[in-house]
Amino acid sequence: MHKGIALSAAVEKIPDGSSLMIGGFMGIGSPHRLIGELVRQGRKNLTVIANDTARPGFGIGRLIDAKLVRRLVVSHIGTNPETQRQMIAGEITVDLVPQGTLAERIRAAGYGLGGVLTPTGVGTMAAEGAQLIEVAGRQFLLALPIAADFALIGAHRADYLGNLSYALTARNFNPVMAMAAATVVAEAAEIVPVGVMPPDDVITPGSIVDHLVEREIVNGR
Amino acid sequence: MDAKEIIARRIALELMSGDLVNLGIGLPTTVAGYVPQGVEVLFQAENGLIGMQPLPDPGLADQYLSDPGGSFVGAVPGACSFDSCMSFGLIRGGHLDVTVLGGLEVDEHGLLANWMVPGKMVPGMGGAMDLVTGAKRVIVAMMHTAKGRPKILKKCTLPLTSTRSVSLIVTELAVLEPTADGLLLKEVAPGVSVQDVTAVTDATLVIPADVPVMRLAP
Numbered sequence: 001m002h003k004g005i006a007l008s009a010a011v012e013k014i015p016d017g018s019s020l021m022i023g024g025f026m027g028i029g030s031p032h033r034l035i036g037e038l039v040r041q042g043r044k045n046l047t048v049i050a051n052d053t054a055r056p057g058f059g060i061g062r063l064i065d066a067k068l069v070r071r072l073v074v075s076h077i078g079t080n081p082e083t084q085r086q087m088i089a090g091e092i093t094v095d096l097v098p099q100g101t102l103a104e105r106i107r108a109a110g111y112g113l114g115g116v117l118t119p120t121g122v123g124t125m126a127a128e129g130a131q132l133i134e135v136a137g138r139q140f141l142l143a144l145p146i147a148a149d150f151a152l153i154g155a156h157r158a159d160y161l162g163n164l165s166y167a168l169t170a171r172n173f174n175p176v177m178a179m180a181a182a183t184v185v186a187e188a189a190e191i192v193p194v195g196v197m198p199p200d201d202v203i204t205p206g207s208i209v210d211h212l213v214e215r216e217i218v219n220g221r
Numbered sequence: 222m223d224a225k226e227i228i229a230r231r232i233a234l235e236l237m238s239g240d241l242v243n244l245g246i247g248l249p250t251t252v253a254g255y256v257p258q259g260v261e262v263l264f265q266a267e268n269g270l271i272g273m274q275p276l277p278d279p280g281l282a283d284q285y286l287s288d289p290g291g292s293f294v295g296a297v298p299g300a301c302s303f304d305s306c307m308s309f310g311l312i313r314g315g316h317l318d319v320t321v322l323g324g325l326e327v328d329e330h331g332l333l334a335n336w337m338v339p340g341k342m343v344p345g346m347g348g349a350m351d352l353v354t355g356a357k358r359v360i361v362a363m364m365h366t367a368k369g370r371p372k373i374l375k376k377c378t379l380p381l382t383s384t385r386s387v388s389l390i391v392t393e394l395a396v397l398e399p400t401a402d403g404l405l406l407k408e409v410a411p412g413v414s415v416q417d418v419t420a421v422t423d424a425t426l427v428i429p430a431d432v433p434v435m436r437l438a439p
Contacts, residue, residue, distance in 0.1 A: 025268040025305075026291030028284070051305070052347075054291065078344025079291065087343070096343075099267065100309030100351035107306050120313060120354045123384035125337075126346065156285065167285035168302045169268045175304045203304075 027059025029170030110179025162209030272300025331399025
């Protein structure tokens with residue numbers, strides 16, 4: 001099944017108030033075209049689940065700049081002073097989650113698990129509100145699943161079945177997020193004909209991708 | 222030699238051939254520049270790479286290859302990439318030999334606080350809590366004092382990063398190791414006396430009769 005969709009049409013599917021998982025790590029591997037279109041269309045009151053908010057003017061930082069985000073679930077905001085300013089001003093709610101725990105909570109949702117037990121954060125502020133469970137004499141926190149309405153994925157290569165592969169450190173949270181959202185929208189740096197991607201190279205199966213943003217050729221590029 | 226260089230050169234001597242190493246941003250990152258010749262280690266970047274190295278030339282930057290701070294880096298031949306779940310599986314699962322992290326405070330039991338100052342600085346813990354929880358050895362790289370005030374305390378005043386003790390603390394004045402009896406003063410920096418260290422340390426130290434002088438990587 002052909003998954004292609006125009007950029008504007010893809011973002012029109014995302015209502016105000018949606019929860020979005022957005023791939024990328026400091027903007028590396030983020031779906032930059034989808035982010036730009038969310039800003040252009042002015043989506044509001046978004047909940048964003050991501051590793052970080054990059055920096056002002058870049059990656060998820062552009063959603064912060066445009067004040068489109070109401071709530072953030074991230075592992076750090078230290079690189080984006082505007083996120084910190086909005087948090088201190090009470091304009092945005094920020095839930096800070098240890099990075100490995102964030103990845104596992106997303107994985108739990110996508111893999112059909114009721115949660116995962118992690119030793120990270122036991123006895124710290126990260127344990128507030130979390131159930132403590134002892135297994136074989138060792139303490140763990142129960143980390144509950146995090147799902148989202150949409151996952152916005154930045155891939156390196158795709159075909160129109162939605163099969164995705166990633167490049168180097170641009171992979172990061174993308175594959176796990178693609179498993180954990182009701183609707184998965186991907187963009188890719190290049191789209192190749194079906195059959196070109198060797199099966200072993202596919203990291204995210206096209207079967208779980210709902211929409212693939214079509215390429216737009218601008219000025220011959 | 223400036224204070225931070227002393228710290229980086231001393232920590233470089235802790236790395237052993239075959240180690241998988243994660244360096245935190247800032248001062249810890251500079252340790253990579255002093256790994257002794259003949260010691261072969263691989264650097265993990267928690268954004269999904271084993272085999273990170275500095276960018277050999279700005280023109281070789283790849284938009285898909287960065288360090289966890291988002292700066293473009295290179296990768297050694299034999300490097301490999303992976304997603305965030307595996308990256309933190311490596312960290313939490315005990316596959317990472319050494320992590321070097323910065324510190325805001327460390328207490329008498331070797332407990333580290335390095336991720337927030339309530340009401341002032343709330344950057345988030347990023348990967349720090351996982352690293353302190355899961356790495357085989359946790360080495361803290363930090364200045365001994367902040368604005369003249371001790372950072373090595375009887376008890377941390379800031380929120381802890383983990384309830385697990387770190388393995389070693391290296392400052393520009395001393396090397397300290399948490400032990401069952403307290404913080405052991407293992408070494409002092411060149412030209413620094415035991416009294417110089419205790420004068421700016423709030424924690425009680427275990428001080429052997431003979432405290433050797435720090436060796437530094439060239």
